[in-house]
Amino acid sequence: PNATDVYIDFLAVLTDSLTARGLDYVVASQVQNADVELPVAKSQTEFFDVRLTDHDVILARSDIETANPGSGGYQVEVRFEISPGDSILFDRGYTWVDVTKDEVDFVFLNTHFEVSAGGQLEIVQRAQANQLIQEFAAEPRLIAVGDFNTGPGDLPYTTLTGTFTDAWTAWGAGGQGLTCCQPELLTESQNLYSRIDLILYLGNIQVLAADVVGEETGDKTPGGLWPSDHAGVVATLEIQE
Structure with a gap:
């Protein structure tokens, strides 16, 4: 890669902000996903490279006991064409860690599915959902969180909730629980229209x-x-043996 100067490290921005608030969090587990670099035109004759390195990260309070961090990548992913004959593979993955809280053990997992616009992208999402199920359905206690890019009424969501329980649905307190998505400029009126940020459990x-x-x-x-x-979704869960 030619673009090696880091302009913004969002993990550092987040952890520094937490520290500034007097909150003590540590990186418990992480996975590197896509690492893509593309040329950008500065003028008709000048170009420079822009690079994006994507991660999924689990942060834990420093007083929480964690062990055995792990990560994986999805076997089915999307290749995006950027110009005739040129394409990039956008890797996506998941990361997990074993947690002990109040003498109860469970697995905490974080992931970010491929975006969906139906068609082939939905097929990719279903494959990613099935991979998670195959790898983690046997866990006695598991909490899985993330931007799953799929929600009620979508086939990948139905695949997931055939094995995992959706905490928002289980809570049943009413409301749609919409979390996506505000306008990109982040200055306009609220425009949330779907529920794709999920807390699932086994x-x-x-x-x-x-x-x-x-x-x-x-x-x-x-x-x-x-x-x-x-928007974010939060839940209070009681985990029993």
Whole structure:
């Protein structure tokens, strides 16, 4: 790669912000996904390279016992054509860690499925869902979180919830739980229209509460921006042996 100067490390931005708030989090597990580099025209005669390196990361409070971090990549992925004869493979993966809390062990997993616009992309999502199921369905207790890019009414979501339980649905407190997506400029009115950010689980787990965060006007930054193009979803879970 030619583009080697890091302009923004979003993991460092996040962990530095947590530290500034007096919160002590550590990287418990991570996986590198896509690492793509493309030329950008500065003028008609000048070009420079822009590079994106994507990760999925699990952060844990430093007082939580974690062990055996692991990661994997999806076997079925999408190759995007960027020009005639040229394409890039956008790798996506998942990462997990064993957690012990109140003498109960469970697996915590994070992932980010391929985006979907139906057709072939939905087939890719279903393959990624099936891979997760094949690898983790035997776990006695598991919590899986992430931007799954699929929600109620979609076939990949139906595939997932045939094995895993959706915490938002199990909570059943009403509301659609929409999390996606705000306009890219992050300055316009709220425009959430789908629920693709999910908390899924396996095993003897009870959902005590669930909520969407970052979707109210009061959540905007002092500069008037939404915190993200997604809202977040949080849940309180009681994990039993």
